[in-house]
Amino acid sequence: MLELTKVNAFHGLNHVLRDVSMRVNQGEIVSLLGRNGAGKTTTIETIAGLIKPSAGSIRMGEHLLSTMHSFAICKSGVGWVPQGRRLFPELTVNDNIRLAVLKMPSTERASGLQKAYDMFPVLAQRMTTLASNLSGGEQQMLAISRAVIGEPRLVLMDEPSEGLSPAMVAELAVVIKSVAAQGVAVLLAEQNIHMALAIASRHYILDKGQVCYSTQTDELNRRPDVLLNFLGVSTKSFVPVS
Numbered sequence: 001m002l003e004l005t006k007v008n009a010f011h012g013l014n015h016v017l018r019d020v021s022m023r024v025n026q027g028e029i030v031s032l033l034g035r036n037g038a039g040k041t042t043t044i045e046t047i048a049g050l051i052k053p054s055a056g057s058i059r060m061g062e063h064l065l066s067t068m069h070s071f072a073i074c075k076s077g078v079g080w081v082p083q084g085r086r087l088f089p090e091l092t093v094n095d096n097i098r099l100a101v102l103k104m105p106s107t108e109r110a111s112g113l114q115k116a117y118d119m120f121p122v123l124a125q126r127m128t129t130l131a132s133n134l135s136g137g138e139q140q141m142l143a144i145s146r147a148v149i150g151e152p153r154l155v156l157m158d159e160p161s162e163g164l165s166p167a168m169v170a171e172l173a174v175v176i177k178s179v180a181a182q183g184v185a186v187l188l189a190e191q192n193i194h195m196a197l198a199i200a201s202r203h204y205i206l207d208k209g210q211v212c213y214s215t216q217t218d219e220l221n222r223r224p225d226v227l228l229n230f231l232g233v234s235t236k237s238f239v240p241v242s
């Protein structure tokens, strides 16, 4: 479904991603772990076409994303939930969703809007509320609804649990699983290892822009040394996400 092969990317002169290879299959949730500054956001922005890889390829099905512009990437079925949500704070919930619906053909917009509200009933109750007045969890739901509205084949989520309470993180986990259950591939950049272990089946750990470890959930659960070495987290502090 999504396949990165030896992707390299720069921020200006800063060589950030080095030979990053990874894949995400249809309906699969794969996590991208790593400390602050490891290159998670850069990976996601490179897939989304905001940064052009200097070498390597990014493919999604028949589309060679690494040669496409970000708008075309979005239209080809890639949804993006940016870090920090990036909503339109001074617009209502309904207007935020309506702007996302604009990328759909005009005949499908009304049903797209309705589907967003069916999927996120909490947003239907807050239609006329300004995005800036939503709780953190509601804002994240709005950001996700905007990303999934065009029925993407792949959704990129950049630290969706950031700043949310444990109860909201558990709710978010349910939403992300339901997105994947519809056959969507999900690449989830997270610092919240509990969340990643609870919902993702496979994991790539980035360190200084390189994939230093890739593994499956059962193995990662048995490797506290990996978590400690690459992520600096101790399993003693683990709180399960149901």
Ligand SMILES: Nc1ncnc2c1ncn2[C@@H]1O[C@H](COP(=O)(O)OP(=O)(O)O)[C@@H](O)[C@H]1O
Residues within 6 Å of the ligand: 011, 012, 014, 016, 034, 035, 036, 037, 038, 039, 040, 041, 042, 043
């Ligand atoms: N706009 C930028 N200009 C220059 N360097 C950047 C920029 N954004 C990020 N970087 C650098 O790229 C590296 C990876 O950052 P990022 O992808 O944001 O990591 P993460 O999302 O894992 O915290 C860091 O060393 C960071 O300092």
Ligand SMILES: [Mg+2]
Residues within 6 Å of the ligand: 040, 041, 042, 083, 158, 159
């Ligand atoms: Mg980041």
